[in-house]
Amino acid sequence: MLEIKNLKAGVEGRDILKGIDLTINAGExxxxxxxxxxxxxxxxxxxxxxxxxxxxxxxxxxxxxxxLELAPEVRVREGLFLAFQYPVEIPxxxxxxxxxxxxxxxxxHHGEAALNAVDFLKLMREKIELLQxxxxxxxxxxxxxxxxxxxxxxxxxxMALLDPTMAVLDETDxxxxxxxxxxxxxxxNQLKRADNxxxxxxxYQRLLDYIVPDFVHVLYDGRIVKSGGKELAHExxxxxxxxxxxGELQTA
Amino acid sequence: xxxxxxxxDRFVAQEYKWGFYTDIEAxxxxxxxxxxxxxxxxxxxxxPEWLLxxxxxxxxxxxxxxxPHWPQVKYDPIxxxxxxxxxxxxxxxxxxxxxxxxxxxxxxETYEKLGVPLHxxxxxxxxxxxxxxxxxxxxxxxxxxxxxxxxxxxxFSEAVQEHPELIKKYLGTVxxxxxNFFATLNSAVFSDGSFVYIPKxxxxxxxxxxxxRINAAETGQFERTLIIADEGSxxxxxxxxxxxxxxxxxxxxxxxxxxxxGDAEIKYSxxxxxxxGDEDGNGGIYNFVTKRGICKGARSKIxxxxxxxxxxxxxKYPSVxxxxxxxxxxxxxxxxxxxxxxxxxxxxxxxxxxxxxxxxISKGISAGKGQNSYxxxxxxxxxxTNARNYTQCDSLLIGSRCGAHTFPYIEVxxxxxQVEHEATTSKIGEDQIFYCNARGIETQDAVNMIVNxxxxxxxxxxxxxxxxxxxxxxxxxxxxxxG
Ligand SMILES: Nc1ncnc2c1ncn2[C@@H]1O[C@H](COP(=O)(O)OP(=O)(O)O)[C@@H](O)[C@H]1O
Ligand SMILES: [Mg+2]
Numbered sequence: 001m002l003e004i005k006n007l008k009a010g011v012e013g014r015d016i017l018k019g020i021d022l023t024i025n026a027g028e029x030x031x032x033x034x035x036x037x038x039x040x041x042x043x044x045x046x047x048x049x050x051x052x053x054x055x056x057x058x059x060x061x062x063x064x065x066x067x068l069e070l071a072p073e074v075r076v077r078e079g080l081f082l083a084f085q086y087p088v089e090i091p092x093x094x095x096x097x098x099x100x101x102x103x104x105x106x107x108x109h110h111g112e113a114a115l116n117a118v119d120f121l122k123l124m125r126e127k128i129e130l131l132q133x134x135x136x137x138x139x140x141x142x143x144x145x146x147x148x149x150x151x152x153x154x155x156x157x158x159m160a161l162l163d164p165t166m167a168v169l170d171e172t173d174x175x176x177x178x179x180x181x182x183x184x185x186x187x188x189n190q191l192k193r194a195d196n197x198x199x200x201x202x203x204y205q206r207l208l209d210y211i212v213p214d215f216v217h218v219l220y221d222g223r224i225v226k227s228g229g230k231e232l233a234h235e236x237x238x239x240x241x242x243x244x245x246x247g248e249l250q251t252a
Numbered sequence: 253x254x255x256x257x258x259x260x261d262r263f264v265a266q267e268y269k270w271g272f273y274t275d276i277e278a279x280x281x282x283x284x285x286x287x288x289x290x291x292x293x294x295x296x297x298x299x300p301e302w303l304l305x306x307x308x309x310x311x312x313x314x315x316x317x318x319x320p321h322w323p324q325v326k327y328d329p330i331x332x333x334x335x336x337x338x339x340x341x342x343x344x345x346x347x348x349x350x351x352x353x354x355x356x357x358x359x360x361e362t363y364e365k366l367g368v369p370l371h372x373x374x375x376x377x378x379x380x381x382x383x384x385x386x387x388x389x390x391x392x393x394x395x396x397x398x399x400x401x402x403x404x405x406x407x408f409s410e411a412v413q414e415h416p417e418l419i420k421k422y423l424g425t426v427x428x429x430x431x432n433f434f435a436t437l438n439s440a441v442f443s444d445g446s447f448v449y450i451p452k453x454x455x456x457x458x459x460x461x462x463x464x465r466i467n468a469a470e471t472g473q474f475e476r477t478l479i480i481a482d483e484g485s486x487x488x489x490x491x492x493x494x495x496x497x498x499x500x501x502x503x504x505x506x507x508x509x510x511x512x513x514g515d516a517e518i519k520y521s522x523x524x525x526x527x528x529g530d531e532d533g534n535g536g537i538y539n540f541v542t543k544r545g546i547c548k549g550a551r552s553k554i555x556x557x558x559x560x561x562x563x564x565x566x567x568k569y570p571s572v573x574x575x576x577x578x579x580x581x582x583x584x585x586x587x588x589x590x591x592x593x594x595x596x597x598x599x600x601x602x603x604x605x606x607x608x609x610x611x612x613i614s615k616g617i618s619a620g621k622g623q624n625s626y627x628x629x630x631x632x633x634x635x636x637t638n639a640r641n642y643t644q645c646d647s648l649l650i651g652s653r654c655g656a657h658t659f660p661y662i663e664v665x666x667x668x669x670q671v672e673h674e675a676t677t678s679k680i681g682e683d684q685i686f687y688c689n690a691r692g693i694e695t696q697d698a699v700n701m702i703v704n705x706x707x708x709x710x711x712x713x714x715x716x717x718x719x720x721x722x723x724x725x726x727x728x729x730x731x732x733x734x735g
Contacts, residue, residue, distance in 0.1 A: 048690050052682070072689035081690075088687040091678070092705025098691070101701065105692035141705070158691065 001026050001197050002047075002067075002080075002166055007058035009046050016042045018222035019058070024166070024197050031200045031208055031233060034219035035241045040201045041085050043219070044170040048082040049075050062166065077109035079165030083155040083172050085201075090142035095154070098142045099124065103161050127160040131187045148175035156187045163191070168199045173207035185210030205237035218244050269728065270494035270525065274362045274467050278386070280339040283470060285332055287311060290440050293338050297409045300416060303423075310429035310439035317433045323596035324625040324657055325565050327501070327538065335503055337441045339386040339468040352391040359383075359390050366494060368463045379459040379490075380405055382446045384475060386468050389444045394458055403487075404449040405460050408476055411447035418449055422480055426509035426544050426573070434505040434567075435542040438474045442507065445475035450485035450516070459715055464493035466526070466537070472503035479509070481516035483549060488519040488715055494562070497527050497535065501564060505540045514549025514576065519557070521714050522570075523722055526562035528729075531620060533592035536564025543570035544600075547579035547608075555582040556599065557713040559722045561729040564593060569627065571600035574608035574639070581610040584710040586722075588729055589622025589654065598628035598659075603636035603669065612643040615707050618654035619730065625657040632669035639669040648706050649679040650699065650730075700727045 007020040016039045024030050034040050046053050047060065049072030060067040062080060070078065090098070103123070104114040115123065128135060131153050143151055152172050159167055169188065173181055188211055192198065200211055208216075208230065216232040217224045218241075226232065226244055236244065281289060290311045294304040319330070341359055352360075352370055363370050363383050370383055370393055380394035382405065389407030398405050404415060412419055429439035446462040466473050481487055504526065512518050520543075529536025539562075545554040556570040572581030583599040601610035616624040630641045647656035662671050680702050688698035704711070704723055711719050 048686075050686055072686065073692050073694050076690055076692045084687065084690075088681070088683050090684050090687070090702060090705070092708060093701050094705070098688075098693075098701070101693055101697070102691035105694075105697075109692070162692070 001063060002199075003061040005059045007043075007046070007060060008056040009042060009053050010056060011042075011053050015056070016053075016222055017046065020222075020224060022217065022224065024199060026197055027194045028215065029192065029198045029200065029211065029213045031202060031213035031216045032219050033202055033205070033216060033233065033236060036203065038219045039222045040219055041170055044082055044085070044168050044201055047080065047168055048072055073105065074109075076162065076164070077106045081159055081162055081164035081167045083152075083159055083167070083169040085170040085174070087143045087146075087151040087155055089144045091144050093142050095138045095140055095142050096121075096124065099138070099158065099161055102158065106162055124161065127157055130160060130190060131157050132183050133157055149177065149180045152176055153180065153184060156184055160187060160191060165196045166199070167191070167196070168201070170201045171203060172200075173202055173204065181207065182210060205233045208233045220244060270366060270527070272365070274358060276341050276356065276358050276467070278339050278341050278468055280468055280471065281336050283334050283336045285335070285337055285441070289337050293441055293443065296338065296340075297412065299412055302420065303412065306424070306429065307440050310436050311441075313430060314433070314436040314440055317436060319433050323567050323627070324623065324659075325567065325594040325596050327565055330503060330538070332437075334470070336468070336471040337474070338443060339471040340388040341385050341390065341467075352393070355391050359385060362465065362467075363463065366463065366465065368492070379461050382407060382460075382462045384444050384446070384462060384464045386443075386466060386471060386473065389446070398456075398458065401454050401457055402451040403454060403456050404447065406447055408442075408445040408447050408478065411478075415447070415449070418480065419447070419478070422478060422509070422511055424509075426511060426546050427507050427542050431542060434540040435507050438476060438505050438507045438542070442474045442476040445477040445506070447477070448479040448487060448489060450481045450487045452482045453484040455485065456487040459488050459490060461490040461492065464491065466493075466502060466504065470500065470502075472505065474504075475506045477506070477508045479518055479520070480511045481513065481518045481552075483513045484515040486517045488521070490521040490523070490715060490718055492523045492525065494525050494527070499535045501529070501536055501538050503538050503540070504563075506542070508541070508543040508570075510545030510554055512545065512547050512549065512552035512554050512579075515551045516549065517553040517555075518545060519555045519715075520545070520570070521718065522556075522558040522560070523714075523718060523725065524558065524560045524562055524566070525725060525729075528562045528591055528593050529564040531591040533564065536593070537562065539563035539566045539568060541568040543568065544573065545571070545581075546573040547576050547581060547605075549579075550576040550605070551578045552576050553580040553582075555584070555713070557584040557710065558586070558597075559710070559714070559725070560585070560587040560595060560597060561725055563595075566593075566595040566597050568597045569599055571602065572610065573602045573604065574610065574636075575604045577605040578607045579605055580608070583610075583612045583614070584713040585614045586617070586707045586710045586726070587615070587624055588617045588619070588726065589624040590619040590729060592621045594623045596625040596627055598626045600629040600631070601641055602631045602633070603639040603641070604633045606635065606637045606639070608636055608639045610641045612641070612645070613709055614643075614645045615710055616645075616647045616656055617650070617703060617706065618647065618656050619650035620654060622654045623657070624655070625659060627659040627661075629661040629663070630671050632664040632666050632671065634665040636666045637668050639666065641671045643671075643673045645673070645675040646706070647675075647677040648703065649677065650703075696730075699730060703730060
């Protein structure tokens with residue numbers, strides 16, 4: 001479904017990703033772990049199409065298309081969704097209005113009729129229940145004044161509404177207490193199917209107790225330095241990132 | 253991440269949809285301005301002697317005045333002798349049409365194209381329209397129905413003939429001919445405009461609306477509007493305006509006077525969409541307008557709502573004199589400066605009476621190379637016990653080549669009066685646009701969504717029929733404001 005080959009990217013002349021190789025198939029859940037500043041968010045943003053990051057080398061194929069050729073809005077319409085580490089506030093724009101515009105942009109892309117306000121509300125009510133979100137939030141401006149946890153849950157609500165084939169979740173767990181973490185993980189798990197895939201980016205192993213990955217990759221200084229099964233996450237938790245980074249530096 | 257990355261910094265020219273020209277025979281004065289021109293205009297309109305005298309006093313004063321240069325706008329000097337001060341559709345020797353049935357079909361077609369059909373079959377339900385084409389009114393709809401309620405709604409010229417006592421009583425009482433350079437010029441050469449009188453206790457059953465169209469080249473438009481709401485009456489009035497696309501600048505210097513007697517309410521809304529010129533600043537209307545209302549009686553209310561998307565230069569400060577005790581003044585404004593447009597606009601709230609209240613909500617949007625200034629005066633007179641003002645002044649920047657400026661002036665002469673001023677400046681960030689993109693929403697739609705959200709508080713003050721139109725107009729005016 002997603003095939004990243006030797007991806008090198010940076011910003012303002014600075015190299016951040018230094019050759020990433022990663023293949024994700026339908027039905028799989030991958031986790032990327034790594035210390036702060038290792039390039040996890042950069043990878044997520046490059047996949048979503050942020051112009052500020054320049055791709056220097058490498059390729060990304062998504063469902064048989066050259067992903068890097070697609071405009072960001074087309075990527076999400078084609079099913080590649082990013083849940084932001086830092087969701088952006090948009091004052092003055094009503095959340096429900098925004099969500100409907102998003103859903104209808106995707107529907108239109110697939111030749112489906114736009115949902116009217118009534119039908120959309122029905123769909124949204126189903127999804128907010130799943131995420132135990134307060135409906136009052138949806139009457140406010142997009143992310144404005146939301147608490148950290150509310151923002152993250154709102155991101156997963158958007159994911160539920162857009163029903164992506166390839167979801168990238170960038171530190172969705174950070175800032176969540178344990179109850180909220182369970183709600184979010186439960187929401188994500190319910191969206192999992194055999195024909196879609198998830199890439200979970202996280203700093204801590206904690207989330208992976210609730211969303212169990214098939215593969216774990218360790219990102220360090222712009223490279224994937226170690227890959228393995230779900231045990232790798234536990235091992236990392238026990239030994240800390242130093243274990244990997246020291247080991248890597250020695251073999252390098 | 254910087255908010256001015258290329259995504260929001262690439263600007264191209266917008267499409268102005270109302271830029272067509274109607275090829276029609278016209279009775280146009282040659283360019284130039286002297287006493288003879290003033291006399292000629294007055295004679296064309298068969299005006300009484302006192303009105304001619306009033307015009308001439310204004311003209312003589314104007315000759316001694318200097319154009320003001322304090323606004324935050326730049327333009328080449330205007331050659332007032334190169335402007336034609338009168339142009340009316342129809343041949344010189346022909347009488348003016350007496351009813352809409354006699355109006356040249358070409359004119360009716362023009363208004364139809366502008367979305368303001370005048371003919372009985374198609375005209376807007378619930379809205380009476382006075383259509384002004386260059387220097388004259390071509391007709392007014394729904395007249396009979398309004399007459400049933402005693403409401404007078406007609407062109408200014410007609411009012412001079414039919415209701416001279418009202419004109420004589422109120423003309424120049426809110427904006428005297430001595431007021432300022434452009435108002436004085438208007439007083440000398442004003443051509444047409446609308447006149448409204450709402451009798452005591454009457455709630456005007458229709459929205460009243462004037463649609464101004466500049467068509468002829470090298471002419472100025474100098475309309476004059478007077479609205480009187482007698483005791484306990486209520487009226488909502490809307491003006492709209494467009495002009496053909498031309499490389500030269502055209503002058504528009506209007507005067508609007510509103511009088512609200514005791515317990516009366518006037519709601520005056522403007523959707524200003526004069527041709528803005530191109531992105532290099534060629535062409536477009538110079539819009540120098542004096543608008544003022546007086547809350548003469550106790551508990552009266554005047555509310556100005558304006559959506560200013562057009563004009564190369566806008567110089568306009570709709571104001572309220574709050575003379576009656578407990579009277580209320582409101583000003584809601586959205587001003588867009590895109591391309592090379594310059595807007596210097598705001599309001600004056602002059603509190604004279606006790607317990608008078610005013611609210612000012614100003615939303616300035618700057619895009620392209622646009623420069624947007626808010627200029628507002630709040631004055632609390634010495635008898636304005638317990639008067640209150642609340643001013644909120646927000647600026648939104650799109651891209652990095654535009655500018656926003658705020659000039660609030662506050663004068664308080666009564667210690668019990670309270671003035672509150674809030675101001676914010678924000679910028680549409682590249683991160684906001686990318687967030688919308690990442691949800692499937694295209695950049696232009698994202699900008700429209702954010703701008704409309706920013707303007708919401710003002711749009712909802714517009715009469716229902718026009719709120720949607722204003723939003724659509726804002727979208728079109730922003731077209732191409734992002735790459
Ligand atoms: N827009 C930017 N401009 C300059 N440096 C950046 C930018 N974004 C990220 N970086 C730098 O790139 C590195 C990787 O950042 P990031 O991908 O956010 O890491 P992570 O998500 O793993 O914490 C960091 O050193 C960060 O400071
Ligand atoms: Mg990060």
